[in-house]
């Protein structure tokens with residue numbers, strides 16, 4: 051049985067697109083909303099090191115993969131994550147211009163990642179599958195609810211759409227490698243608990259650091275707006291919650307949520323926007 055479960059009409063290959071968002075990042079680019087901007091920036095701050103870790107975790111097992119389709123998808127996955135990491139490095143570097151202490155935020159996350167690096171490779175891969183699940187669910191949400199990105203500058207919308215498209219394309223690559231090489235369902239789910247804790251912890255801490263720099267850490271109004279955005283209406287996290295939890299099912303697989311039509315629509319839009327410059 052081939053190890054790859056990515057549908058045959060989905061290709062996992064990096065797109066060499068560059069985004070110049072330096073000017074945008076000096077502003078509250080998400081509709082002039084301090085919380086929404088901080089939330090997305092907080093996610094971005096975890097990407098370069100996180101995605102490098104995903105690459106390392108998968109690379110460790112690539113020699114054991116005999117299915118040529120999955121081997122090809124691993125190459126695509128590494129290429130995509132490497133480019134995401136590069137673009138988000140530039141993104142995060144540009145955040146400094148707004149006065150954020152990005153180095154301090156990086157140091158805090160780096161400490162956590164040093165702990166991750168010391169884990170056995172099987173747990174690192176299980177962690178990658180869990181983190182990829184979070185990115186895949188959030189990616190699906192970004193693609194299916196364009197209103198969540200309403201008010202964001204066009205280039206930022208394009209950057210987040212590009213990243214969400216590629217996260218969707220490669221959502222089962224690490225998972226397939228895990229199934230082929232480790233396959234321990236209990237470990238997969240236990241590690242997901244740790245991933246969940248750390249994902250929310252660092253997203254929250256980063257958001258707080260950015261709000262503090264904006265002088266809004268203790269602003270009730272900002273937090274009410276933020277809680278409403280995440281848990282009320284539109285309720286980004288509230289709407290994603292059932293999908294996050296689906297990972298605990300014994301027979302879970304990323305493509306159980308078949309969002310290929312959504313993927314194709316967004317790809318067409320990205321291509322049109324890229325052609326228009």
Ligand SMILES: [Fe+2]
Nearest residue numbers: 101131134217
């Ligand atoms: Fe990525």
Ligand SMILES: [Fe+2]
Nearest residue numbers: 131182185217
């Ligand atoms: Fe990814």
